Amino acid sequence: MIHTRLLIVFIALWGFLACSITAQSASWRERERVTLSLDGPWSSALDPQGSAPRDSWAMTLPQGKPSLLPCRWDDAARMHDFAGAIWYARTFVIPDTAARAAALLVLKNPVGEIDLFLDGTPCGHFLGTGLTRRVPLALPPGATHRLTLRLARPDSGTAVSCGVGPVSLEFLPPARIETLSPYATADGTLTLRYRLAADAPCQVTLTFALTSLEGERTLAHVKPFVLNLPAGMTESTITLVAKHWKPWSPSAPTLYRLR
Numbered sequence: 001m002i003h004t005r006l007l008i009v010f011i012a013l014w015g016f017l018a019c020s021i022t023a024q025s026a027s028w029r030e031r032e033r034v035t036l037s038l039d040g041p042w043s044s045a046l047d048p049q050g051s052a053p054r055d056s057w058a059m060t061l062p063q064g065k066p067s068l069l070p071c072r073w074d075d076a077a078r079m080h081d082f083a084g085a086i087w088y089a090r091t092f093v094i095p096d097t098a099a100r101a102a103a104l105l106v107l108k109n110p111v112g113e114i115d116l117f118l119d120g121t122p123c124g125h126f127l128g129t130g131l132t133r134r135v136p137l138a139l140p141p142g143a144t145h146r147l148t149l150r151l152a153r154p155d156s157g158t159a160v161s162c163g164v165g166p167v168s169l170e171f172l173p174p175a176r177i178e179t180l181s182p183y184a185t186a187d188g189t190l191t192l193r194y195r196l197a198a199d200a201p202c203q204v205t206l207t208f209a210l211t212s213l214e215g216e217r218t219l220a221h222v223k224p225f226v227l228n229l230p231a232g233m234t235e236s237t238i239t240l241v242a243k244h245w246k247p248w249s250p251s252a253p254t255l256y257r258l259r
Helices: none
Strands: 008-011 017-018 036-038 040-047 065-069 087-095 104-109 111-118 119-130 131-136 144-151 167-171 175-185 189-198 202-212 218-229 230-241 254-259
Touching: 040 144, 065 087, 119 131, 189 202, 189 218, 202 230, 218 230
Parallel strands: none
Antiparallel strands: 008 254, 017 175, 036 167, 040 065, 040 087, 087 144, 104 131, 104 167, 111 119, 111 144, 175 189, 189 230, 202 218, 202 254
16 A cells, blocks of 8 residues: 655645646655666767767767766867767666666756667657756666667757756656646635556555645645555546635745645
């Protein structure tokens, strides 16, 4: 049985509150997820023309030298005018405490055109603009895997300081919260729309509590209840009615926490 605890800090607006929170950006988690930092030395190889054969380089890089991630190209003067691509690769071992089915590859502050390969198979492509990206990975069987990252300047004709910030893996539990969207009204009614994901049929326990940050006073509470989840996605809603709901104003902001 999985005991779920949500944690969101949000501002109660006078009249209404409407926001959408996803698993990619929320500060809550179903439980503490296992994470693995991939910062540090990676193998690297220059591709000056940006034309290296992707199938072979994704599996084995030519003789290069270790490079450190995070990195920013302009940290090295010789990279200011570099117009090609750089390939980075490293292996990682899944921790024994992590679920082995799926994970999120978290890249902070990526800038440039990025291609990702897991064990030689393409697993992601995007244009990084400096915002954190979370890329879903379906992990093949086995504990040891190879991750390859190709970084190139955008095809825009302008000089861009390409780079990648901290890199990590976040291993997903078999049952997890995909999205949670709270909608509030001025009378203190809070409707929660949530979507749960399960890799296989399972049973989970949910509970919700709305508290004030001023003294942790509980304003609304839903007792723990059990859901039998099928494999795949399950969507539902639940309503809480808060007592002593206070409006928000710039002079007296009122903050609440949803657990």
